[in-house]
Amino acid sequence: MTASAYPRSPLVPSFPLPDPGKERHVVAVPAPGRGPQHWAGAPSATLDADGTYVLAYRVRAGGEDHNAVARSTDGERFTTVAVLPRGRFGAAMVERPALVRLPSGRWRLYVSCATPGTRHWWIGVVEAASPEGLAGADVRPVLTGDARTGVKDPVIRYDGTGWRAWICCHPLETPGAEDRMSTAYATSRDGLSWRWHGTVLTGRPGSWDARGARLTSVLPDGRACYDGRASAAENWRERTGLATPGATGAGGAPLLAPVDGPPVADVRYLDVLPLPDGAHRVFYEARLPDDSHELRTELVT
Secondary structure, eight states: OOOOOOOOOTTSTTSOOOOGGGTOOEEEEOOSSSSTTEEEEEEEEEEOTTSOEEEEEEEEETTEEEEEEEEESSSSSOEEEEEEEGGGGTOSOBOOOEEEEOTTSOEEEEEEEEOTTSSOEEEEEEEESSGGGGGGSOOEEEEOOBTTEEEEEEEEEEOSSOEEEEEEEEEOSSTTOTTOBEEEEEEESSSSSEEEEEEEEOOOTTSTTTTEEEEEEEOTTSOEEEEEESSGGGTTOOEEEEEEEEEEOGGGOEEEEEOSSSOSBSOEEEEEEEOTTSOEEEEEEEEOTTSOEEEEEEEEO
């Protein structure tokens, strides 16, 4: 996908966004093949204690799925250090991971897993002393959904006192409509046992995000970006919108209000990593003309 140069929202002028007009992106992970269902993307990035980048992402190649973890000194050229195939989780597919470095220096990877033979998704976690060790760590289910809801694509933050998660939820009660999506919010003391607080972000009837809204990154001040689609036909062709903090919902959930106007970028799974110098590095999944997807990165100053 050559990302379209959508106008930047005047309500959120400083949100770090890709800027395809300047052609400043770098391909961090190329598409694993040509054509549909050959995807590299769904990124989650963080910094190690030494300032190097650690990136987790999903690769789908003709029906074979895995999550990968990679390192980089410059945020652009990555070396794979761990591969976690779908079979490690007993999953039909795996989707977007969430990578978290703990205060102790240990690492967790939360992985989205599809239950075989169903449209259900659940989230498991692996933990290790290093990113390299995640490949061999034991899997623990932590967010399992239920018969009515599949859960996947988490965004997880630890702020020094507690854990917060924004989780994409897919209602399963209507066969053929499981692609619908909204974002729920949960909190935890340890990042393993979670308390749900309900839905905080949804699409808007009649809008470009009518079919659903999946939060993909949230900044420390509460501003967020999300994937949206207008119809089931746009599945896998989501675009990026912005949301701002809204009212507080039941149980203290921080509701999010989509910013009016069109999408701000024709990319999906936009992940925003704040850097110590005040800049941001963004990672995202971009569609190519043959419908394969590559993982790109840009430095936004």
